[in-house]
Amino acid sequence: MDNGRGGAISGSLVLDAEGLTKLAAGDPRATNPFEASRRLGGQVVTAASTLTEVLRGGPRDAAIHRVLKKVTIVPIDSDRARAAGELLGQAGLAGHRCALDALLATVALGQPAPVVLLTSDFDDMARLTADPERSKRQRIKVVRI
Numbered sequence: 001m002d003n004g005r006g007g008a009i010s011g012s013l014v015l016d017a018e019g020l021t022k023l024a025a026g027d028p029r030a031t032n033p034f035e036a037s038r039r040l041g042g043q044v045v046t047a048a049s050t051l052t053e054v055l056r057g058g059p060r061d062a063a064i065h066r067v068l069k070k071v072t073i074v075p076i077d078s079d080r081a082r083a084a085g086e087l088l089g090q091a092g093l094a095g096h097r098c099a100l101d102a103l104l105a106t107v108a109l110g111q112p113a114p115v116v117l118l119t120s121d122f123d124d125m126a127r128l129t130a131d132p133e134r135s136k137r138q139r140i141k142v143v144r145i
Contacts, residue, residue: 010042012037012042012111012113012114014045014118014140015044015045015118016117016119016120016121017050017100018120019119020046027145029118030145037116044070045073045074047073047106049076049103049104050104051068053100074110081103083106084099084106087105091128092127097121098124101124105125105128108129108140109140114137115140118143122142122144126142
């Protein structure tokens with residue numbers, strides 16, 4: 001991962017469903033930041049709820065399972081669920097799709113900085129992870145994948 005000034009840094013890489021799927025498929029837009037994060041001692045995480053979006057219980061899940069062996073899966077408990085609901089309210093978002101995004105946003109917001117979030121839903125995730133109380137350098141960098 002990069003700190004935006006050309007220097008490599010360690011931190012947290014957070015993957016949404018598309019990030020996991022692209023990583024499992026070997027897409028460089030996911031594999032490059034994944035490898036950089038691991039090489040620099042950063043952690044790669046996703047929310048347990050994201051598994052609902054990517055696993056279907058068949059042989060096609062094998063590639064996802066291989067990737068998940070290298071990813072920390074953050075459990076979703078009642079505190080995180082409540083926080084996700086509050087994020088939805090603050091961002092003015094609603095609906096099932098947004099609820100899953102909000103759960104992942106709580107995971108991203110809880111990771112050690114710097115945090116890069118790979119997502120296919122750039123606009124909503126940027127809204128959900130916007131934290132004006134953090135300095136610009138500590139805010140989550142949302143990257144469209």
